[in-house]
Amino acid sequence: MQSIEAIELNRLVIHAIHNMADEPDIADSEEALSEGLRHFFEEHIRNCIKSSSARTAKFNGSNATVSSCASKIIDTPEDFVEQCRVIGLWFGHRMERSCEARTFLAVGLFTDSDTEDRYLALLKMDPVKAFVRRQNAKTAFEQIQILPDPSRQLFRYAIARPYHDESRYDTIYRNQPASKDEDPETAAMWLEAFLEASEVATPRQMTQLVVNETEKWIQANEDQIDEEEAAKLRNAVKATAQTEQMDVEMIASVVIADEAKREEYIGRLLDKGLTETSFVPDRDWAERASRKTTYVCDDGVKITGPSDAIDDVVQILPKTPDRKTRLVIETRKFQQK
Structure with a gap:
């Protein structure tokens, strides 16, 4: 799923969930997909798929609510509205555990234009405060709530396909707290309660773990391994991360001469969460991690950082009428030096 490039949104339903209301506002019909609305949600879905902070998860089984509905929708698109209603009611029920007052759940059926495979997008869209000035209005501006623009990364979403026993994962998702003091019930609601899924490590996570922990292991053992061996290990890991297969045991056996040190190195990786010693690495991340991206602004101001991370921190908005780039x-962390 993470390799999807071109998509087409086929159907869309939006449920309104309000914890203060007696029951959720469950949509009983599809949204009319105008060109603007289709583009708006396709941009959101593409951003979700390509987000470097996305995680992967496995449904707890084919009978889990979202898993079951996704399977029925993808197999029989004609049942889209009926199954979306089930998803909306299930989400509303799970939202009762949350302290959030109001949110929207957009459920979209889309197609991978390259493979014709169908997927389900579940986008939790927390309304954003905005002000508008209506014509002939008595007050200057009126406060309204709007759906978040695609330039704003959603805190919670899921891109799902039907559960399959042999698939490593069934959904890519994000479960980012909206604030640092978010209550535990809200934090657990999305993945564990609503999606009924468990996280599995992504190729990107495993690649990052090996690269980062290798460097830490080298630094911790700088008095016990020579510089040449350290350089060989560092370079071998970075080079292998950009190939079709990464086998850390093979790397260690070739580069680290001392058997005890080899076992210590592999043990550190396993202790830090590596679940497989041989896996398909995230080549795109590895290639970008070896480079840096720099944005050059007016008056010599520069914003620079690792290419794999900078897009999660810096967002480029459309140009203003006076042709300025925003x-x-x-x-979350900020220091002035």
């Missing part, structure tokens, strides 16, 4: 930087 950059939005979103970060």
Whole structure:
């Protein structure tokens, strides 16, 4: 799923969930897909698929609510609205555990234009405050709530396909807290309660783990391994991360001469969460991680960082009428040096 490039949104339903209401506002019909609305949601879906912060998960079984509905929708698209209603009611029920007051759940059926495979997009869209000025209005501006623009990364979403025993994962998702003090029930609601799925490590996570932990292991053992061996290990890991298969045991056996040190190195990787010593690495991430991206602005101002991470921090918005480019930087950590 993470290799999907071109998509076409086929159907869309949007449910409104309000914890203060007696029951959720479950849509009983599809949205009319105008060109603008279709483009809006296709952009959101593409951004979700390509997000470097996306995770992968396995449904707990084919009988889980979302898993079952996704299978029925993809097999029989004519049942889309009926199954979306089930998903909406299930989401509303799970939202009762959350402290959030209001949100929207957009459910979209889309097709991978290259393979014709169908997938289900579940987008939790928290409304954004905005102000508009209506013609002939008595007040200058009126506060309204709108759906988040595609330039804003969604905190929670899932791109799902039907459950399959032999598939490593069934969904790619994001479960990012909206604030640092988010309550535990809200944090657990999306993946565990609503999707009924468990996280599995992505190729990107495993590749990052091996690259980062290798460097830490080298630094921790700099007094016990010579510089040449350290350089060989570092270079072998980075080079292998850009190939079809990454086998850390083979790398260690070729580069690390001391058997005890080999076992210590592999043991560190396993202790840090590596679940497979041989896997298909994320070549795209590895190639970008070896490069840096720099945005050059007016008056010599530069924004620079690793190519694999900078797009999650810096967002480029459409040009203003006076042809200025707007950059939005979103970060939890900030230091001025």
